[in-house]
Amino acid sequence: MIRHLPFLLALWKANLISAMEYRVSFLTQMVGMMLNNAFYFVFWIIFFDRFEQVQGWNLLDMFFLFGVVATGFGAGTYLFGNALRLSSLIAEGQLDYYLSLPRPVLLHALASRSNASSAGDFTYGLLSFAAAAVYSDSFSGLMLLRFLLASLAAVAVLISFLVLVQSLTFWIGNAPMLTQNAFNAIITFSLYPITLFDGTAKLLLFTLVPAAFIGALPAEFVRQFDLGQLAQICGGSAIFLSLAVFVFHRGLRRYESGNAIQVRT
Amino acid sequence: MSSRAARTRSAATGWRRASIKASAGKYWAVFRTQLVNSLAYPMDLLGRSLLIVLFMWIFMNLWRVTYGSTGARSIAGLTLADTMWYLMMAEAVMLSKRELSDTITEQVKDGSVAYLLNKPFNFILYHFAAGLGDTILAFAGNLAIGSAVVWLMAGPPPGLAGWLLAAVAVVFAWLLDFCFSALIGLSAFVVEETNAFRWIYQKLLLVLGGLLIPLDFFPAWLQTVAFNLPFAWIIYGPARLFVDPSLTRLGAVLTQQAIWLAVFGCAVWLIYRWAVARLAVNGG
Numbered sequence: 001m002i003r004h005l006p007f008l009l010a011l012w013k014a015n016l017i018s019a020m021e022y023r024v025s026f027l028t029q030m031v032g033m034m035l036n037n038a039f040y041f042v043f044w045i046i047f048f049d050r051f052e053q054v055q056g057w058n059l060l061d062m063f064f065l066f067g068v069v070a071t072g073f074g075a076g077t078y079l080f081g082n083a084l085r086l087s088s089l090i091a092e093g094q095l096d097y098y099l100s101l102p103r104p105v106l107l108h109a110l111a112s113r114s115n116a117s118s119a120g121d122f123t124y125g126l127l128s129f130a131a132a133a134v135y136s137d138s139f140s141g142l143m144l145l146r147f148l149l150a151s152l153a154a155v156a157v158l159i160s161f162l163v164l165v166q167s168l169t170f171w172i173g174n175a176p177m178l179t180q181n182a183f184n185a186i187i188t189f190s191l192y193p194i195t196l197f198d199g200t201a202k203l204l205l206f207t208l209v210p211a212a213f214i215g216a217l218p219a220e221f222v223r224q225f226d227l228g229q230l231a232q233i234c235g236g237s238a239i240f241l242s243l244a245v246f247v248f249h250r251g252l253r254r255y256e257s258g259n260a261i262q263v264r265t
Numbered sequence: 266m267s268s269r270a271a272r273t274r275s276a277a278t279g280w281r282r283a284s285i286k287a288s289a290g291k292y293w294a295v296f297r298t299q300l301v302n303s304l305a306y307p308m309d310l311l312g313r314s315l316l317i318v319l320f321m322w323i324f325m326n327l328w329r330v331t332y333g334s335t336g337a338r339s340i341a342g343l344t345l346a347d348t349m350w351y352l353m354m355a356e357a358v359m360l361s362k363r364e365l366s367d368t369i370t371e372q373v374k375d376g377s378v379a380y381l382l383n384k385p386f387n388f389i390l391y392h393f394a395a396g397l398g399d400t401i402l403a404f405a406g407n408l409a410i411g412s413a414v415v416w417l418m419a420g421p422p423p424g425l426a427g428w429l430l431a432a433v434a435v436v437f438a439w440l441l442d443f444c445f446s447a448l449i450g451l452s453a454f455v456v457e458e459t460n461a462f463r464w465i466y467q468k469l470l471l472v473l474g475g476l477l478i479p480l481d482f483f484p485a486w487l488q489t490v491a492f493n494l495p496f497a498w499i500i501y502g503p504a505r506l507f508v509d510p511s512l513t514r515l516g517a518v519l520t521q522q523a524i525w526l527a528v529f530g531c532a533v534w535l536i537y538r539w540a541v542a543r544l545a546v547n548g549g
Contacts, residue, residue: 025458032461039468043477050482055330117460184489185319196326 005120007103008111012079015114026116033120034127037070041128060136062193065219068147069190072154072214074122079161083115083159084183085264087166090251091174093258103117106248110159125151129222136223149233150218156237157213160244161186167244182209190215210240291386292394301396301511314406317356321414341481347508348479349419353411355476355504358435361404362442363396366466369450370459382541389537392450393443400439423508430515431507437522438499444529445495451533454540469494475501495525 019026048059077084089095089109098108129147133139138222165182169175189211198206204210213236221229303310332345343351369392372378379407381388412422422428449462471477480488491497502518 028456028458028461032464035461036464036468039465039472042472046472046483046487047478049484051331051335053336054327117464177309181312181315181319184316188319188323192323192327196323196330256342 004104004107006203008079008107009219011039011108011111012114015081015112019114019116026119029116029262030120030123033117034124037066037121037124037128041066042088054193057193057195059098060132061065061219061223063128063132063135064222065193065215067125067132068150068154068219069125069148069187069215069220070121070128071147071151072158072218073123073187074120074125075151076118076155076158077115077120078122079114079173080110080159081115081118083112083162083166084115085113086110086163086176087169090166090169090255095252095255096257099255105252106163106245110163142225143222149230150222153233153237154214154218157210157240158186160240161210163244163248164240167248167251170254185209186211186214206236210236213237213240292390295386295391295394296398300394300402303399303402306329306483310402311408313403314410317353317360317407318414319420319506320356321349321353321411325349325415325418328344328352340523341479343479343481343508346419349415350422351479351504351508353415353475354431354507355474355500356502357404357407357411358438358500359470359476361400362446363403364441364463365392365396365443365446366449366459366463368392369447373450373453374457378544382544388541389447389533391438392447396443397439398444404435423510426510427507430512431503433515434503434506434518434522437519437526441495441526441529442499444526444533445499447533448529448536451536451540454544468507469496471498471539473497474499475504476549480506481505495521495529498522498525 014147044059044062047054048062052058082089086109095105095109098105098112101108133143162183166179166182168178186209189205189209190214194202194205194212194216202212205216213233217229218233219228221233328345328348332340332348338344339347369378370379378388380390384391416422441460445466449459449466452462453459473494475491476484480491480497480501483491491501498521502522506514506518
């Protein structure tokens with residue numbers, strides 16, 4: 001991964017330059033997404049104003065949760081924008097271009113596109129974390145380190161999950177509804193307190209729809225250091241990342257070319 | 266002379282009636298075509314309805330815990346079952362809406378609006394008829410699946426009156442929502458990128474519309490704000506009518522919907538005329 005970093009940086013730079021060609025559109029989407037998230041958070045402000053806490057979670061926990069989820073989601077879908085449309089790339093035979101170049105196919109395909117609105121999610125996440133840190137009066141350098149680690153883990157699990165689900169396209173063909181439902185499920189579950197869910201549901205949130213690794217678990221870790229949680233976060237990220245790479249490459253053997261090999265300048 | 270004038274007036278009235286009938290027929294045909302088109306993809310329809318299961322399950326967990334922690338049987342006059350049925354109707358309305366603003370925006374951006382404008386129908390009414398054809402089926406699917414899930418988790422649904430009165434309010438809610446969608450879509454004539462407006466509108470429905478939480482749970486000052494905005498009458502109005510049906514409430518909901526429809530209907534009409542007048546089509 002480290003040896004591909006210069007290549008990734010070059011791709012991200014190209015994406016940024018491309019986005020800056022339409023900077024009004026970029027800024028509109030970015031600010032729009034920040035407002036969108038802020039309006040959504042108003043629900044939790046109203047909710048906790050009335051009910052104070054739910055199973056031990058309060059408004060401060062929600063600030064931390066939104067901080068980690070929005071930062072992870074924003075960074076992940078900005079840097080690896082094609083993770084949201086991998087299914088159609090596979091189904092329409094558009095992986096040809098990436099297959100014809102001497103670079104890792106999955107990494108290249110994922111990082112070849114950036115979403116402008118994701119920059120808004122990322123910024124909102126940082127602001128939410130800053131608000132949480134100030135509101136809790138517990139900010140420290142170590143907390144910032146935990147936040148960075150937690151956000152990285154959230155990026156890894158989210159992108160891995162999206163790759164895993166969309167790699168099914170190699171076997172079952174294009175399934176936009178499945179992708180859409182899986183995407184909605186992981187985002188929705190990750191933005192609710194995990195204490196709402198009982199044993200079986202919780203197990204699902206750590207395995208089939210790993211929303212707990214994107215939201216509740218890293219958010220709790222940011223608030224307070226816990227070695228067990230650190231191990232779960234690192235272990236979960238490594239497992240989902242390995243699984244995603246393995247399943248994608250197994251599926252790639254079944255890939256049908258779209259005769260779309262071309263040179264881009 | 267007077268009988269001649271009467272004949273002329275009668276002929277004019279007859280012509281107008283025939284014209285309205287022919288016009289309505291066109292949009293009825295568009296609506297029917299979209300309905301049949303949607304029916305051709307039952308798996309797609311089912312897939313669209315699965316999301317309501319996820320939301321209802323999360324809401325059930327959230328509100329069961331919340332009601333449990335307060336120890337009260339009802340909050341602001343709503344029991345847990347009432348809240349769940351309210352949320353089911355609110356989600357059914359929201360999830361069934363077709364993203365017309367997205368369609369209109371794409372047509373403005375890629376220029377295909379030019380091909381639709383020279384057709385013998387009104388661009389706005391065409392989209393409304395097509396959208397309604399899609400929305401009605403999606404609504405039926407969401408209602409069936411959502412009701413089954415909520416019935417299993419929270420108990421039986423409200424009586425027949427709730428279903429009937431809510432149905433009337435839902436139709437007007439769609440009309441009002443269509444006005445907002447059309448305004449967002451038409452803004453593409455000016456700004457091209459309309460995603461931000463759409464996201465913010467959706468979130469206004471989520472919070473001030475009462476999609477995530479019944480407005481009755483809001484503090485008094487915020488309830489006043491929400492009830493004086495149109496968003497509540499797209500989601501909260503029909504959903505609250507569903508769990509607490511009465512002719513008085515129906516009258517209040519329809520009055521608010523009519524007022525906002527008049528305001529935003531006029532706005533759509535004026536902005537549409539203005540946008541078409543400034544449209545420049547190059548080539549073809």
